[in-house]
Amino acid sequence: GQNIDQPTEMTATEGAIVQINCTYQTSGFNGLFWYQQHAGEAPTFLSYNVLDGLEEKGRFSSFLSRSKGYSYLLLKELQMKDSASYLCAVYNQGGKLIFGQGTELSVKP
Amino acid sequence: GAVVSQHPSWVICKSGTSVKIECRSLDFQATTMFWYRQFPKQSLMLMATSNEGSKATYEQGVEKDKFLINHASLTLSTLTVTSAHPEDSSFYICSARDRRQGGDGYTFGSGTRLTIV
Numbered sequence: 001g002q003n004i005d006q007p008t009e010m011t012a013t014e015g016a017i018v019q020i021n022c023t024y025q026t027s028g029f030n031g032l033f034w035y036q037q038h039a040g041e042a043p044t045f046l047s048y049n050v051l052d053g054l055e056e057k058g059r060f061s062s063f064l065s066r067s068k069g070y071s072y073l074l075l076k077e078l079q080m081k082d083s084a085s086y087l088c089a090v091y092n093q094g095g096k097l098i099f100g101q102g103t104e105l106s107v108k109p
Numbered sequence: 110g111a112v113v114s115q116h117p118s119w120v121i122c123k124s125g126t127s128v129k130i131e132c133r134s135l136d137f138q139a140t141t142m143f144w145y146r147q148f149p150k151q152s153l154m155l156m157a158t159s160n161e162g163s164k165a166t167y168e169q170g171v172e173k174d175k176f177l178i179n180h181a182s183l184t185l186s187t188l189t190v191t192s193a194h195p196e197d198s199s200f201y202i203c204s205a206r207d208r209r210q211g212g213d214g215y216t217f218g219s220g221t222r223l224t225i226v
Contacts (some may be wrong), residue, residue, distance in 0.1 A: 033215065042217040044201055045151070087152060095158075096217055097143065097204070102152040 028093020115218025
């Protein structure tokens with residue numbers, strides 16, 4: 001079956017660093033995506049990992065360990081506008097993008 | 110970059126009517142498109158995979174006779190919610206993959222907020 005787990009919600013302070021974890025068990029693996037979604041809007045792409053290691057892109061970094069079925073999204077220098085839902089999604093062997101339940105991040109002053 | 114246009118953005122209909130949602134890839138050809146449904150404070154749930162020129166493949170638990178999918182061209186897929194009821198009210202989002210873009214090639218439409226009253 002398909003199982004993608006991430007925390008339901010997290011709270012962090014403006015200017016701080018936050019790490020959002022994602023663990024997965026899926027039928028095949030062809031890559032892991034992180035998306036940001038604001039309420040009522042479509043998801044926007046943040047990162048894509050297919051090999052183990054850390055991918056850095058500005059204030060956002062994403063890490064993948066395929067052997068552990070584990071990824072995290074790291075957000076640095078948090079801003080109020082980063083308050084959103086963060087979705088972990090796995091591109092499985094069937095060519096489908098399967099989403100976790102999403103992590104609602106609240107950034108407070 | 111790749112653009113996926115989805116219409117309408119929102120629609121309110123009476124119970125029992127049918128609603129059609131369109132998803133278009135504007136600057137690339139999409140042989141495959143995906144339809145998702147999202148309830149409030151929940152994640153995106155894959156409903157079906159739309160295949161150009163052939164039948165859609167539905168995820169377990171999704172009624173294919175209720176959610177009709179047509180993918181008649183390489184740039185257009187439509188989802189029709191037939192005989193809609195209040196429990197069908199949700200946020201529906203389509204996506205397509207522009208294979209020219211490699212790993213980040215999944216592009217989402219802007220979503221359709223469907224409310225059945």
